[in-house]
Amino acid sequence: MSVSERPGGRSARVREAVFAATLSGLSERGYASLTVEDVAERAGVHKTTIYRRWGTLAQLVAEAVVDLSETTVPVPDTGALESDLHEMARSIVALVTSESGRAIVAALFSDAVRTPEVAAIKREFYAGRYALADVVVQRAVGRGEIQQNVSAADLLAAIAAPIYYRLLVADLPVDRAVADRAAAAALVAARAGVLNA
Structure with a gap:
């Protein structure tokens, strides 16, 4: 899913929760110690949700970073x-x-x-x-x-x-x-x- 796509409803809530969990994990642990399992637990979703929507941790982090930048800058x-x-x-x-x-x-x-x-x-x-x-x-x-x-x-x-x-x-x-x-x-x-x- 590209950053420009903005899903609605539950999909939007999951996306928002996962991005928030990703940024929180980065802040507390740094990229080297961040895991999909950690993000999933923080976001309250199953790790397969993350793999299905973003594929890899790197892609998830990239989209979370770009999303924050687009909304903040x-x-x-x-x-x-x-x-x-x-x-x-x-x-x-x-x-x-x-x-x-x-x-x-x-x-x-x-x-x-x-x-x-x-x-x-x-x-x-x-x-x-x-x-x-x-x-x-x-x-x-x-x-x-x-x-x-x-x-x-x-x-x-x-x-x-x-x-x-x-x-x-x-x-x-x-x-x-x-x-x-x-x-x-x-x-x-x-x-x-x-x-x-």
């Missing part, structure tokens, strides 16, 4: 690139400082080095993020705010890099002010042609 449409970038940056900060977001960061950035499945999840996660950033870029191009050849991936990196640097390298707090500075710098870079593909 939506594509902004404020009518202006500047405010779109501020919304994106603030959403990233809100995600990485939430309990579930910290679990994602822990899984994607610590276990990825030694776990090929997590590296694949990380690639899938960022591929989705780049696609969403491209929507913001194309709207801005249509409004004449930036050139057509601005790289959505580089624009997103320009926003996210200062946030992740503070969080993962410098071990400094991230907040709305950090988000706003990152967005402002990314906007200047995009308008100056620094992020052109």
Whole structure:
């Protein structure tokens, strides 16, 4: 089942419970210690439900991570690139400082080095993020705010890099002010042609 499919009724409740259990397990145990059995017990479902719907633990984690990101970091449409970038940056900060977001960061950035499945999840996660950033870029191009050849991936990196640097390298707090500075710098870079593909 793709992340874009949103089942209703009991199916939606099971999906929500399993995703919540997955993120909770990641937060408490990390990817390397997470099991389908653990997720099933936390979610109150049988493990065959998980295998039938997601196939593997890696696929389940990937979909849970992407789902959280899609619901927590939506594509902004404020009518202006500047405010779109501020919304994106603030959403990233809100995600990485939430309990579930910290679990994602822990899984994607610590276990990825030694776990090929997590590296694949990380690639899938960022591929989705780049696609969403491209929507913001194309709207801005249509409004004449930036050139057509601005790289959505580089624009997103320009926003996210200062946030992740503070969080993962410098071990400094991230907040709305950090988000706003990152967005402002990314906007200047995009308008100056620094992020052109």
